[in-house]
Amino acid sequence: MDYNFIVIEGNIGAGKTSLSHKIASEFNAKLILEQYAENPFLPKFYKDPEKYSFPLEMSFLADRYNQLKKELSERDLFKSFTISDYYFMKSLIFSKQTLQDDEYSLYRQFFHIIYNSLPKPDLYVYLHTDADHLLQNIKNRGREYEQDISADYLRKIQESYFDFFKQQQDLKFLIIDTNKIDFVNNEEDYRKVLNAIFQTKCKYGVNRVIL
DSSP: OOOSEEEEEESTTSOHHHHHHHHHHHHTOEEEOOOGGGOTHHHHHHHOHHHHHHHHHHHHHHHHHHHHHHHHHSOOTTSSOEEESOOTTHHHHHHHHHSOHHHHHHHHHHHHHHHTTSOOOSEEEEEEOOHHHHHHHHHHHTOGGGTTOOHHHHHHHHHHHHHHHHHOOSSEEEEEEOTTOOTTTOHHHHHHHHHHHHHOOOOSEEEEEEO
């Protein structure tokens, strides 16, 4: 295993948690999952974004930092590596779309103060899926507070991810286009994703694979 810490990221509904579960189970990896379901501001935000955007993003910032700091500092000697379905930079990407300019400026200051104190992933995998596919996945999993998410919002989140990737030269990003496969329900497709993750010789910066 060339990697000690892998991040599986993607837009809302891309399947990052499902893939992280499958990989962790198969390879006996330590699994870190984002605890979004426990955030009391999330349902309120989807109903009234302007009012709840800043407390939502600040609570995510604190929760993500505390969880990652704890989990990544406690190494499990009985696990082969660590895999997470999110990384701390997600806070900056989503907040850019939800906060007003003055709020975002303040938020960025808090973000950068603590970002450099966290361990960086050896490989950052981004599952790229078009907005229409994402909306169908969101509908299928049936979380009530997600049903009002728009395609335009998903596209803006995607653009923020790509903009951030281009700015970072100290990490290995692997963007996997998953539009034509179903790695959650199809074993052959899942194997294709595994091969892309573990066999692609990634350089620093952005690397792309279409499946």
